[in-house]
Amino acid sequence: MHVLILGGTTEARRLAELLAGEAGLRVTSSLAGRVAAPRLPPGEVRVGGFGGVDGLADWLREHRVDALIDATHPFAGTISANAAAAAALAHVPPLALRRPGWVAADGDDWRPVGSLEEAARALPGLGSRVFLTTGRMGLAAFAGPELAGLWFLVRSVDAPERPIPARVEVLLDRGPFTLDGERELLRRHRIDVVVTKDSGGSATAPKLVAAREAGVPVVVVRRPPGPEGVAAVATPGEAVAWVRLLGG
Structure with a gap:
């Protein structure tokens, strides 16, 4: 089973670490390349864009990706929209891994x-x-x-x-x-x-x-809303459970 993680976040790295210990999984993490010296996750890593929706859909098909997890920054709205559209074109199940937003406490202005x-x-x-x-x-x-x-x-x-x-x-x-x-x-x-x-x-x-x-x-x-129709989880552990369920 091949899992593609759109990463660059702490949660994406942690997810790659957790999935690296799963038997029967091939994990590829994709980084946008906007940081000069990124912290690399375990597993396969690719750096750079895909060429929009069609380019990502082609990559998913060519590399026989079975699951796409969008674990990019909560404000990477264009990437998230492209990921959802490409997953639909390639018939690959998508998941969004989004850390919860901050909540104001007493005394905050x-x-x-x-x-x-x-x-x-x-x-x-x-x-x-x-x-x-x-x-x-x-x-x-x-x-x-x-x-x-x-x-x-x-x-x-x-x-x-x-x-x-x-x-x-x-x-x-x-x-x-x-x-x-x-x-x-x-x-x-x-x-x-x-x-x-x-x-x-x-x-x-x-x-x-x-x-x-x-x-x-x-x-x-405020963070932008995520793409409609894409399931979302808040933690890497929940994403691992989703992958296990998908793999049967």
């Missing part, structure tokens, strides 16, 4: 928005020193002249793509992050507003606790 552009429009009046943790792509939304008076601390694994905000300091770092470290970062840079995507998971959640403790508002970009 969250400002939910629907996009990076909405997040940028929400910033004036909230603060002047922004901790921007939305990744290296899409920073053009914060590069407009209307935000020229704000200072940004941008944290990402690799150097961000331009255009970027006019007044910016780039911090290249990879999670997981600690609560003490996030507290010190907010204090040292005098951060008074945080912008994040609702990625979920524990690796980057400490910034939310640090912001709550400091009374700092957090602009939270």
Whole structure:
């Protein structure tokens, strides 16, 4: 049985580790190639795109894939849509592995928005020193002249793509992050507003606790809905159970 994992996340790596111990399984993990030095999972690994829906469908047929698990980032909407469509074309059962989103706690000051552009429009009046943790792509939304008076601390694994905000300091770092470290970062840079995507998971959640403790508002970009008709699970263990059930 051949399982293709669309990966790049902590959950995808953990799923590949769990499936590597299953008898009678061939596991291939596909990485988009957007990170210069990704953490490679066990098993076969391919890097790069497939060429859209038709290219992925052809790959599924050519490599005789029996199950497709989309374990990409919750905000990788295009990839998830393409995966669902390709699986339907190739008649391969799909599954989405999605970590649960974050839930606000008592004392949180969250400002939910629907996009990076909405997040940028929400910033004036909230603060002047922004901790921007939305990744290296899409920073053009914060590069407009209307935000020229704000200072940004941008944290990402690799150097961000331009255009970027006019007044910016780039911090290249990879999670997981600690609560003490996030507290010190907010204090040292005098951060008074945080912008994040609702990625979920524990690796980057400490910034939310640090912001709550400091009374700092957090602009939270809501995650997009997943493709219709694709079953979803929240943990790698549940995905393994799905594969076992599929294999009979």
